[in-house]
Amino acid sequence: MNERQTDILIIGAGFAGIAAAKKLHGLNRDFLVVEARERIGGRTLTETFEGDITLDLGAKWLGPTQQLVWEWVYETNAATYETYNTGRNILSYKGKTSHYTGTIPKIGILSLLDLGNAIKQLEKLAATIDTQQPWQHPQAERYDEMTLRTWIRQHTHTEAARHVMEIGIQTVFAAESSEISLLFALFYLRSGDNLETLISITNGAQQTILKEGTQGLLKKVAACFADRIVLQSPVEKIVQDTIGVKAHTAQSIIRAQKCILTVPPALLERIRFEPPLPQQKAQLCQRMPMGAAMKCFAVYNTPFWRKHGLSGQVVSDEFPVKVTFDVGHGDKDYGKMLVFVEGNDARNFIGLPPDMRKQMVLEKLVHFFGKEAAFPIFYTDKCWTEEEWTRGCYVGLMSPNTLTHFGPHLRTPFGNIHFAGTETADRWNGYLDGAIQSGYRAAEEVV
Numbered sequence: 001m002n003e004r005q006t007d008i009l010i011i012g013a014g015f016a017g018i019a020a021a022k023k024l025h026g027l028n029r030d031f032l033v034v035e036a037r038e039r040i041g042g043r044t045l046t047e048t049f050e051g052d053i054t055l056d057l058g059a060k061w062l063g064p065t066q067q068l069v070w071e072w073v074y075e076t077n078a079a080t081y082e083t084y085n086t087g088r089n090i091l092s093y094k095g096k097t098s099h100y101t102g103t104i105p106k107i108g109i110l111s112l113l114d115l116g117n118a119i120k121q122l123e124k125l126a127a128t129i130d131t132q133q134p135w136q137h138p139q140a141e142r143y144d145e146m147t148l149r150t151w152i153r154q155h156t157h158t159e160a161a162r163h164v165m166e167i168g169i170q171t172v173f174a175a176e177s178s179e180i181s182l183l184f185a186l187f188y189l190r191s192g193d194n195l196e197t198l199i200s201i202t203n204g205a206q207q208t209i210l211k212e213g214t215q216g217l218l219k220k221v222a223a224c225f226a227d228r229i230v231l232q233s234p235v236e237k238i239v240q241d242t243i244g245v246k247a248h249t250a251q252s253i254i255r256a257q258k259c260i261l262t263v264p265p266a267l268l269e270r271i272r273f274e275p276p277l278p279q280q281k282a283q284l285c286q287r288m289p290m291g292a293a294m295k296c297f298a299v300y301n302t303p304f305w306r307k308h309g310l311s312g313q314v315v316s317d318e319f320p321v322k323v324t325f326d327v328g329h330g331d332k333d334y335g336k337m338l339v340f341v342e343g344n345d346a347r348n349f350i351g352l353p354p355d356m357r358k359q360m361v362l363e364k365l366v367h368f369f370g371k372e373a374a375f376p377i378f379y380t381d382k383c384w385t386e387e388e389w390t391r392g393c394y395v396g397l398m399s400p401n402t403l404t405h406f407g408p409h410l411r412t413p414f415g416n417i418h419f420a421g422t423e424t425a426d427r428w429n430g431y432l433d434g435a436i437q438s439g440y441r442a443a444e445e446v447v
């Protein structure tokens, strides 16, 4: 068994782990990053297919207020472009197709008023949340004992408004509204500014795309300390005493004074801790399941829908294609149609044979965009529930009774072990920006 020694051990080479490493590197501190996968990036994965079709199979977008990611973009001179957001969007509801512009689909005047009112009320509640301590809210217990779905049912009066709201929520959380507590939803919306920001392209979380992908950005940031990253080394056990920690992988034991653990809470229990994790922390991890999302890409020679005045965006109630985006760069780039399949749809869809999935997606795209959609030059899909070292996405969610009772244990260190990862962020929780914030915070804690 190979033995290594370092001052600070970082477990996980996603955005949180690399942010912690970057901070420690800047401070000239001794550290080592240990990563389970054969690559860095975690929930980011940028792949190039057929020679020059670059796709983000994991995280893709940056929003204008995600300052920490933008700092990395400027530092590395990473090229960006804006998500295509011109032309008419498509709404497909109850078998009828219509067109609209803006963020909110046109669903009939009564339903539209109903939807607008529900969104306004949700935004108002979210604005009252202190994201550092959501459990301190005077109504925390009340909001945390109900699911977001219960709240939506109570505050919408038309089926169409409820339906569109559910699709929006699925897109934001990659989960059903019945899976998450209202308090957690309010915290999450507030941590990313507000619901409108989270669902929007212009001035929203889907505004900007990195030409070389989000994993490409991370690789650039990590390049100057690449020799301190050990890949293909899942940490199986962490033993700690008063002087430090010993992390065991299949090949080695790494001794360190401090450890920054960036593994998502749902996967933490796969590591054996000696002594065991405090019971509150362990119970918290048991209550933070990952959402589920699939990204499907149909790539065409040109973004042909643009010449028909269409934005490439769809909101629909038809399985499996409920939300789409045009993620290509300029009219001369390939036409890159991104389809999201989320929540229970993703869990069901991934079980189908790959050819059937492709056929089902293309059939719907033909229905929305015409016959040209039947002939992509490339198709792929990716389901994150299948990834051994992630097991879902975008983020660990909280069911009722979790944030109020276990929330304070999210960031509390356990001896020499400090916790990071986007799930621990109070700003842009669930996003790349939140992951960076958490990595910086944990690095500051250990030094």
Ligand SMILES: Cc1cc2nc3c(=O)[nH]c(=O)nc-3n(C[C@H](O)[C@H](O)[C@H](O)COP(=O)(O)OP(=O)(O)OC[C@H]3O[C@@H](n4cnc5c(N)ncnc54)[C@H](O)[C@@H]3O)c2cc1C
Binding pocket: 011, 012, 013, 014, 015, 016, 017, 034, 035, 036, 037, 040, 041, 042, 043, 044, 057, 058, 059, 060, 061, 062, 233, 234, 235, 236, 262, 263, 264, 267, 271, 293, 295, 384, 389, 390, 392, 393, 394, 395, 420, 421, 422, 423, 430, 431, 432, 433, 435
């Ligand atoms: C499909 C998809 C779309 C998304 N879209 C966006 C988006 O557009 N914009 C945005 O900002 N965010 C988006 N996100 C969310 C974003 O990817 C995450 O918030 C962020 O990547 C989390 O980073 P992290 O470092 O906290 O966690 P992770 O990226 O999960 O990193 C944790 C690391 O720990 C490693 N690990 C796990 N267990 C062990 C172990 N036992 N030993 C050693 N290593 C271990 C993992 O392999 C992983 O590399 C998306 C995510 C997905 C999957």
